[in-house]
Amino acid sequence: MPDSLTTRHISQQAFLLVGTMLVALPVFAQQVTLRGHITDTSNGQPLQGAHVVLENLLRNVQGTISNEAGYYELTQIPPGLYLFQVTYIGYTTHLDTLRLGDPLDLTIDVAMIRSSDALDEVVVTGEKESGAATLKAGLQRIRPRDMRRIPTPGPSGDLAGYLQTLPSVVSMGDRGGQLFIRGGTPSQNLILIDGMLIYQPFHILGFFSAFPEDLVSNVDLYAGGYGARYTGRVSSVIDVTMRGGNTQQFEGSASIGPFLTGVRVEGPVKKGSTSLLGAMRTSLIERTAPSLLGQDLPLTFSDWFVKLQHEKDNARCSAAVMHTYDRGRIDVDRDEVFRWNNTVVGGQCTGFTPGSVTLANANAAFSYAGNAIGAADRPERTAHVWRINLDVNFTYPLNETNIRWGTFLRADNLAYDLREQFQNINEEDGVLLEMGGYVGTELALDDHLDLIPSLALTIPFDHPIGLEPRLRLRWLPWGNPKQELNAAAGIYRQTSIGISDERDAGSVFTAWVSSPFGTEPTRALHALLGWNQQIGPFDVAAEGYYKRLNNLPVPLWSTIARFTTSLAPADGTVWGLDTRLEYQWKTLYAYVGYGYTWTQYTAAQDNFGVWFGDPVQDYHPPHDRRHHVNTVVSWTWRRFAASVRWQFGSGLPYTVPFGFDSLVPLPGLEESLQEAYGTPRILFDRPYEGRLSTYHRLDAAMEYSLALSFAALTLRAGVLNLYDRSNLFYYDVFNIRRVDQLPLTPYLSLRLTTL
């Protein structure tokens, strides 16, 4: 088929798709629609997960839960008299009586009032809105208080520290900022900040990310099985919603500790509607490590974030900028300096026009990431990637369901100079265009079964068109959320992929490239099945999962100890079990998580055929941590809070060497033994057949809050690696040298927050 015809065909399809999706569905609801935002009256922040209930005189109940913007919507309400109730943990219940019928479209915003003693009184019933055991078909909602429970060596909790307590998540160690979720690699994770893509937000020191507790409003973590709204990644989604500034009054905080220091200021630009929030942090550990740890830790990172948010009537709009910077040597004794930075700029609006029942959301964003490795002033390899993304999303309530659809347009620029690290991709600078859309619905078949089917259509300009059907399911066999079964399945594609050299555990350099194997993108199939059970103060979640990954670029395996290699395609299979037990009684919280993951790559390489007799070999990649245990206990008493965390991980795979020598090639007798030393050779066994030693560590922290006349002072003292275990980070086989993770590390952080 001629190129022009192909292009025209694609363009026609794209036009039809966009046209179809942009045409709003007709308004034919003759019954009442009630909607609005639920916010915190003290700072104007949206409250996600608030329960909104309407009850009529016949005790018929209709309810919903507010979303991440605090937005709720109830439709198809027969006119009449209702009791209107909004509840949220820690807030006084809002009660009102409503006579619905005129107008048919009614907006009621509710500002909730904090209840100082509400936490002690509340008995959690019904659905929990967040927590480790709220895992539902791969989805877990994470709130700032979840992060706060994790002992982190900073003045507050952090998303990076929290994620590493989850059975689904494997990190290679306490530096590098690489997170592997259910067998997927870091570049297969879609990380969004207020709807904008961010490439590498996890800092080089693994406890920290660009998402500290005091800036985050909500995180939706999909370890798999996500719906069609999310496209372009094959493993997981980390969808972070940052909070806006205080719309009522100015406030700020300053913090300092041995690991980092930071400031945050926020306040109303226009009281009650427009706010500005700015925060900046920078690390100190490079300077404090010699005295704190007795060793160098040449790691530096910083980030800053600004968000302007405006909220009025039926719409909430925000604009945000984030920048992060990381630099450091993962191995102190090696000259390689890794550097990466992210810049994200964009804005979004969510709202609805009066008279319409369609909720609309629009996002525009520019995302950039730069990567370099080499000497500080002369990087050997560099990679840059930027994306411009425009997307619009609609939610249309229809009878008992919602219909969701949207469309997007993306332009990716991928530029890299890899200096022949990978022979089949050296240097490139090009733009990839992709457009597409999705449609989905939420079908409540009866009181027991919810189905969420969705379908994504992606139209890349240099890859085949892709259809990605997905399904999420929730079944309440006894009609209440104390026992529920969740399942999900779907097909996923990724046309641009981050590649790194998995042969070197100490390398975090990532280059984003278009699929290196022609037009075949990386593909995945997910299937998940889980059960949630609530027994008194205990919440139990158990979920099994399966992922099939195709066309993964992996470095060509070679027994020659050399930097240069080629990329070869591999297929991956991931099986796993994710179990979690949570206990909460008043302010005592305990959590135990166990994860079992089995990840295997299947690759066809000529070398395998020569050595092992079969060119197709199976092996477990370096992130195949088989067993993963986490326990967290936290307790708050008056002004004190204490938390401990213990982590255990079984050993990661590595390729076992059995010796070194030099090889003088004999064919042709071209080199004589008297004249030539030969080529140094490392003698490897089969790839990744060995296992590094197990890993375990205990961290503890205690916090004390002191009310001063002008501010609140919070002291956080803690210890990392309390029993000073020598946990292996990686082993340098060339120099017979182990590189360990952090030893016993005490810290004391102070945070001053204006009242």
Next chain:
Amino acid sequence: MRLHAVILPATALALLALLGMSACETTFDAFEENDRYFSITGYLDAGADTQFIRIEPLRDSLLLGTIPIEVEVTLEHLATGVKKIWNDSLFRFADEVYAHNFWSAEPVQPRETYRLEVRQPDGITSTALVTLPDTFPAPIPPQVLCMSLHPYCLESWVLSVDVKGIENLAAATAVYHYLDPDPLAASKCGVYKVPYWREAMPTQDGFRIRIEWRRDLEAIADFWTVHGRVPFFANFDLFVAVGNDEWPAIAQLDQETLFLPDVATNVEHGVGFVGGVLSKNVYVYGTKLLCE
């Protein structure tokens, strides 16, 4: 009893138990225990007056340096049971880059089988069994009247030499000797070798080697001409060797495959390859230099 009344003490006990794990052994040995002890590389040449074999312990680091080796290396003629002990010599290739080449001036014979044994005092042993190829008639090169880049030399630019009576060609190298025009050169005699074994064409009873001597002389002139002083080409030999039955398989492997420890090897309890060849040096043209 409330559940939390159980959980708190249980948690405390668990943490104490975990603290006790601080004494856990955390040593880690990345290397695999195995029964490969030595790397043995080289070949026995029935046409050479001295045999060399590279023998190294499988070192546990790429850091180059002198690796002590305390072994006895013997070559046993299987037909007679006669065993000869070889000599050790440490070769230095660069700063901190050394290798042990064991050698023996004891001749080895065509068609005979030998067993090379490397034995440590504690009994650890690696061995290689080598059968040498049969002898072959010395190739007769065509008569060459001149071999020069001057225009008056009207010889064909390509010289064909037939090596007859062999099945496995192990080596075919054109060896050019010249006088280095650089007055600062350490040695006035220069040697330029060009391998031709890859291009050798099989014939009914051997191989035909086509030597592009003019191209080679141009390369010598291009590379070694100093300040307009052209190197003086003196003579030209052809080094040919026939390999034993294992040779074709080794010769066809690419470098990637050659590096695989279990592929190109005939060493028991070790890695590497010990080949068997018979080489001949064939005079083709020129006058021998005094400094050769």
